[in-house]
Amino acid sequence: MIKNLRVKSSEYIDETNRISFKFNGKTYHGFKGDTLASALLANNVHLVGRSFKYHRPRGIMTSGSEEPNAIVQVNPGTNRTEPNVRATEVEIYEGLEASSQNCWPSVEFDIGGINNFLSPFFPAGFYYKTFMWPASFWEKYEFFIRHSAGLGKSPTSSDPDIYDHRNIHCDVLVVGAGISGILAAKNAAKNNYKTLLVDEKNEIGGSTIFENNEFNKIDNKTPSEWLKKEIEELKNIKNLEIKTRTSVAAYHQYNYLLARENLTDHLEAKDKTNKIRQRLLKLRAKKVILATGALERPLIFNNNDRPGIMLSSAVKKYSEFYGVACGSKNIFFTNNDSAYESALSLYNKGINVEAIIDIREQSESKIVKKVKEAGIKIYWSYSIVDTTGYKRLNSVSIMKLSNDGTSVTGSKISISCDCLGVAGGWTPAVHLYTQSGSKLKFDEEKKVFVPNQNTSEQISVGSCGGDFKIDEIIKNLNQKLKDTLNIKETDLDNIKVEIDQENSKRNIWLLPSDKPLGKTKPFVDYQNDATAKDIKLALREGFRSIEHVKRYTTTGMGTDQGKLGNMHALGIIADTAGVKMGELGTTTFRPPYTPLTFGTIVGRNVGKFFDIFRRTPMNDWHVENKAEFENVGQWKRAWYYPINGETMHQAVQRESKAARESAGILDASTLGKIDIQGSDASEFLNRVYTNAWSKLAIGKCRYGLMLNEDGMVYDDGVTTRLGENHYIMTTTTGGAANVLGKLEDYLQTEWPELDVYLTSVTDHYATASLCGPNSKKILKKIIPDLDLSDENFPHMSFKEANIGSIQCRIMRISFTGEHSYEINVQASYGKDLWKKCMEAGQEFNITPYGTETMHLLRAEKGFIIVGQDTDGTMTPIDLQMDWIVSKKKYDFIGKRSLYRSDTMREDRKQLVGLLTDDPNIVLEEGAQIVSELNQSPVEMLGHVTSSYFSPNLNKSIALAVVRGGKDLMGKKLFVPMENKNINVTVAHPVFYDEKNERLNA
Amino acid sequence: MFLINCPYCGERDQQEFKAGGEAHIERPKQPTELSDDEWAEYLFMRKNIKGVQFERWNHAHGCRKWFNMVRDTSNDEIKAIYKMGEKPPAQ
């Protein structure tokens, strides 16, 4: 039976728009404007979840993003499902489904609830202690912990929604649209500051919008009436943008803030389609005005967590804003006047208020008097010592507090109730403030941390700045606005404010019970089930730092980051350890303030945009011809071209043979290309490569090896001299961007006197590499008028030519050891060039080959691949490439390091060839090499870097780095594998055509 | 995320920049004349202090220019930015 607790229509609830939704499978009704929490409360549903550790029944505590308990799974079982959502933030819509988390089989009957009775076995640091117990015990606990843990379920299919990112720059960003934020934004915008006002709620106005305390007046109106008029005026203000449903998640240095703008979460499923769901706003503001308000604190007493126990301010908001009575027998428990406002709000709406229990001795404010006149019973100097009701509060027991507040006396009075509003004072929401790097100080009088030292251009106004009374809020806001906006007058100068002065306060961080602390459950962190006794235990066990106590007890480590209970934790530590709260400091508040979806964080960078890739101009041809692709850096390169169901091995063997026997063609467009010009270009190359460049004739090509300053091989490639002061350098595919960066670095910072200009032209050219004994005939068919004789166009030279009307650069260079040409054309002609080559090569069975065959062919020749055969620890000497290191040049990058004592060691790992004794066994790349089999431990001599079955040699070949390998030629070594030991012999790394006769074949 | 005032382009977001380590370490003009220790000093030894630090930065996704920055590593305050070759401002 559902009891409807909707009491009176509210202007924020559209009662003509009835909405049905499901919670835990049961259908309920609410109205447009309700949150899931307010709609459930209207249906008298308080029990919404179970706590994390003890599985205690928990209800809705708050009305905002600080909610620790009412954490639900939205739309369970669908691809739009989202775990860990606060019911207080979900706006209901037709068809919404939600379910409780952290309970099994149901929230009403939860097996994990047994933990509650086992709680003496779950003390603070339970998990830590478990880890320290004998390892054999862990298995038993692991099962138990894993079964009972878990916060919601992640979706199992991909997210159908669209997410977006947007950069916004503004002069003034105002975070929080309560009274302070609205007034700040209005005055900033009026003074020609481009202003953005954001608020996490769907309506602006904060809590003042339902502030009807008749004893507080602004210009003779209630704060609510006055603020509504102000909001009305915002419509006519230029320079002001307002974003609601936008919560700031992070505040970084230099006034860079991240906010999530929620665009469709409140819409029905049919209206969500094809719209951006959430947008991550990247905000950069010249000035930030924080108006994030304050969070009401609960009070810490025995069994303070039952469903039906709520914050007093939440009870008031549900009544005033949503028109919902949270209970039919309401009680308030307080240490300040706030609860009286809530009580009066309920009273004025005809909702029954049984009593107010106040730990203070008295208060003479007008509102307290008014409550007395209303006949509501007030228990002064009383405290709640226990509560009852498992799934819903049904009574509280109260006793007289001692004068010092540490014990209770007299007889126990039991009061029956179904809702308890708790008011423990207000904590400024300084989370974003401290995220920005700014520092807090402890205000001894207000017993809260308030902003102190700002690190960026920012101010904190209103209650987040420590001002709680409307008169001090307006006064301080006015001054701060004048200072930060450099203005002389504001709208606030002539406002008249009257307030009801609260005249007593009493702050007790942990309220006593008639039972000893060990027998009570005063929760401090509701989400993580940390109690006051856990904190005291941590202190007894020697923890002193607040950060350590936090981690040991898990206080403040839930998804809510302990927004409600952190101050109590600090207070209890301070009281117990006898130190001042100000000296303890606070724990670090980390972004995000409220959880962000992964979708919002990644935005559009999903699917094929997750990691962008580059394709060559010939890519379509490769796709049409069924190439398999491999990722090389950001490039998608053709890996091999299987035909008739060939395996990779079969395709590569065929391609490799064809390239040596007749003709092969490779798409080499991905090689990095850097255009180098300037009168000092030759000198520059001399300094960056190990070999000499000054004497390279125009029209000639040269292979170069580039080192790091530490002497280790960094990159390699062929550079061609196009003119007196003009070169084109090629780099490895993966190294292109880094090489350009490194060269620029040297040019700008070490050798600014050199006249050299570098331009990346990798994308400007498409390159087809034609190789094999018939490559010359094919090129002749394509460019009949080019003299291809060895005299006119020898190996390592360059020609400019035209293919029809297309200009091309042709380099006669070879990475396979075969006679070959690299033909470069403007990128847009790449596919045409490729097709022409295929056409002309048809009669020679021209075979397209991919990167795998390229790697095999070069391995047959013993040519290294930087990054495969080298790993940042190989010098040219280690690679047996001494021939490329100039002895004559005075200096080049890395030269000095080549004769450091370490780089000159004879026993460094050196590149060698490896041949398996059984020519059919192909070694695994990465396999380890040893010289002894019957020794343990055995010294690892090195590892295999490249390994293939060579179809041209009809045997397996490998390159490896081996300790002192240069002197081990012919030596037998072993490659131990899981099931066998492979016998290998160290060989010269050039396996094929050692005399390079095929280059001119 | 810093806001970095590139001396060539003006204020830009940190994501356009690349940090390049300690500034004012000049590459020796005559490396061959250095002992192993002297060369190692240039090659390997870098400061990493809490406090005011001189750093090289590159506007990698912008003008590609290198420049120097004085940054307090304890609070990430950028105290000065100046071009390569210029003297650091007095602190």
Ligand SMILES: [Zn+2]
């Ligand atoms: Zn720049």
